Amino acid sequence: MVKAVDLVGERWTFLVLCEALAGATRFSEFRARLGIASDVLAARLAKLVDSGLLARQTYREPGQRPRDGYCLTDAGREMNVVLSALQEWGGAHLSDTAPTVAYRTGDGRSVQVRFVDGEGAVVPSGDVRSERV
Template sequence: MAEPDDPGCSTVKAVEVVGERWTLFVLREALVGASRFSEFRARLGIASDVLAARLSKLVDTGLMARQSYREPGQRPRDCYRLTESGRQLGVVLCALQEWGDEHLPGAPSRVAFRTADGRPVTVRFVDDEGVVVPVDQVRAERT
């Protein structure tokens, strides 16, 4: 049986990367288009030192990439773009948000849409043949 801090467990590894509250919020804002330090700061109301630490960790772990930009007449600055790995976490964040919308009081917070036609999408279990599987018909096992 794996211990909660088993370094070989994928869940443990993932939580070590994204398990901090502000990290999830930074990722959420990046998924909806934030890329500049000032945007993250304004949207989240997060302390600059905490934001800098979270962005550095996201860059170090390959979830975001740092890119330089320069506004006319200004010094060069960095912006932060999600990598493919970071964009894939969108599924996790959308699942968490959908769960919150369904099980916690309050109005739904966000909806995900298909870029091609604007149709809403949801997160579901899908088998290897593309069939949606109800959550009560899914079991997890250790490999």
């Protein structure tokens, strides 16, 4: 748990990851959406690449020099569950946080983050405990 929090627990790292999950791939997109300083953004993108949550992907606009874009890896896409759970919790328990709704891309039906047992039954949070194995 400590390693995971060290990786994504810093505010800007978390927000950069949220924007990547929302579709941002270019440095300029992250900067415009977040209003983040270029040096801070570069450091956070490098951290996410080094950790394997993002991968660099070179692109080139006509008449421009090649630039790095950033795409989510499988590990980065799996962070959607973590971020969605945090957004869901914030919307339910923090008065100054707007509720969010997650939708299934195929049919637009709303989805929620929940604990589910091996048979697919939803398990209440109070009935779940975690331990290291």
